[in-house]
Amino acid sequence: MELKCVVAIVRPGILEVLERRLSAVHIHGLTVTRVKGFGAHPNLFSDDWTTEHIKIEVFTHSESVDALVQEIMDVAKGVSGEDGIVAVLPVEHFFRVRTASEAAP
Template sequence: MSIKWVIAIVPTELLEQLERKLATVHAPDLTITRVKGYGEYKNFFSSDLTSVHTKVEIFADEADVEAITNAIVEVGKSTVPGAGIVAAVPVEKLLHLHIESK
């Protein structure tokens, strides 16, 4: 079984809609973090050019990654710069701390 780490940076206002969509594709677990930064879009109205977004992290079986990333893209797609990103990264090792199992 191969595990992937799906990471998405999305506008915070899309979070509720994204959570509902991810539930339909059986995303197993997710972590949500408020993040600040800049990339393609820079906030020239901020003293440090950054804007606030939400980072969603999901560890999933490789077989489920396509459906998960498609769900994120479906909710987040936009023609506006800075709409967000999504990536899937291989995971070498994943342990559950409460039972030390793989």
């Protein structure tokens, strides 16, 4: 089974809604990190050009990627306008620390 890592950088306000929507499409695990940064449109009127975002990482089977990305895009667009990015990365190996063995998520 092929694994992918979906990474999204979006506004913090979408997290609660996104968690509910992901549960509905059977995605039950994610990692969230608070990050700061700027993209194509930095806040040039501030001393600090960066803005607060969250980085969401989800490891999933390749057949779940399309539904996962669509949910992230729908929620992000609906809650925070057209702000954020989503990337899909291949996963070469996936290890569980508890069992010290390679496994599927």
